[in-house]
Structure formats: structure tokens, C-alpha cells
Amino acid sequence: xxxxxxxxxxxxxxxxxxxxxxxxxxxxxxxxxxxxxxxxxxxxxxxxxxxxxxxxxxxxxxxxxxxxxxxxxxxxxxxxxxxxxxxxxxxxxxxxxxxxxxxxxxxxxxxxxxxxxxxxxxxxxxx
Numbered sequence: 001x002x003x004x005x006x007x008x009x010x011x012x013x014x015x016x017x018x019x020x021x022x023x024x025x026x027x028x029x030x031x032x033x034x035x036x037x038x039x040x041x042x043x044x045x046x047x048x049x050x051x052x053x054x055x056x057x058x059x060x061x062x063x064x065x066x067x068x069x070x071x072x073x074x075x076x077x078x079x080x081x082x083x084x085x086x087x088x089x090x091x092x093x094x095x096x097x098x099x100x101x102x103x104x105x106x107x108x109x110x111x112x113x114x115x116x117x118x119x120x121x122x123x124x125x126x127x
Contacts (some may be wrong), residue, residue, distance in 0.1 A: 025046070025049075026045070026046035026047075027044065027045060027046060028043075028044055028046050028048075028050075029042070029043055030042045030043075030044055030050055030054075030065070031065070031066040032053075032056070032061065032063035032064060032065055032066060033063055033065075033066050034061055034063040035063075036056070036058075036060045036061060038056050038062065038063070039066075040054060040057065040058075040063050042054060043097055045067050049096065050065075051071075052070060052071035053065075053067055053071050054061055058120055059065040091113075103119065
């Protein structure tokens with residue numbers, strides 16, 4: 001096993017290439033101002049879509065662009081409730097019919113909790 005040891009370079013990823021002749025992509029520095037006073041500078045590609053808000057690496061709050069650019073308001077759909085989804089499938093008259101059927105079954109003892117339908121014990125004396 002010791003015969004196969006790599007000699008001359010470590011496993012830490014040392015590169016023997018140099019930067020001569022390498023042209024980097026055009027970049028731009030974007031500055032964000034944190035509400036707590038931190039200034040955040042981010043390097044981005046020149047053709048990148050720059051977000052209006054960036055998370056501050058110091059405190060985690062939302063830092064806004066120094067240019068004063070505001071983020072576009074998001075179109076939020078209202079939350080659909082159980083009632084909304086039920087009304088998409090059934091009309092009020094259908095729901096009233098179903099309710100009447102279920103109440104009838106509950107009163108007859110076919111459905112519902114067992115403790116409501118047990119025979120009344122006659123052990124108690126009434127006055």
C-alpha cells in the first residue's frame with residue numbers, strides 16, 4: 001500500500017495552472033445597505049439579474065440596494081380555505097341535503113360515538 005503514495009503534491013487541491021491568458025467575465029460590485037447599519041458588497045456578473053434585496057451576512061436581515069431600488073411587489077394569491085374548496089365541488093342545496101342525511105343517521109344511532117347510543121342503565125333510582 002505504501003508503494004502507491006502520490007509524491008510531490010498534497011490532497012488539498014493544489015493547482016499548478018497559472019492565470020496567464022485567462023480572461024475573467026465582466027463583473028460589477030453591487031452595494032446593499034442593511035437596516036442595522038451594515039454595508040454589504042456583492043460581486044456579480046455584469047449581465048446578471050441583480051436582486052433588489054440581499055440577506056445581510058452579518059445579522060441576517062434584509063438589506064436593500066444602495067441605489068434605492070425597491071423590490072417589485074409579489075402577486076400573492078389569497079389562501080384557499082376548506083370551505084372555499086368545498087364550495088367549488090358542492091352547491092349550498094347539496095350541502096344542506098348531506099347535512100340533513102347525516103343528522104338523521106346520527107340521531108338514529110347508525111353513526112356517531114358509541115357512548116351516545118349505549119342503553120341507559122336502570123341501576124339509578126329516580127325520586
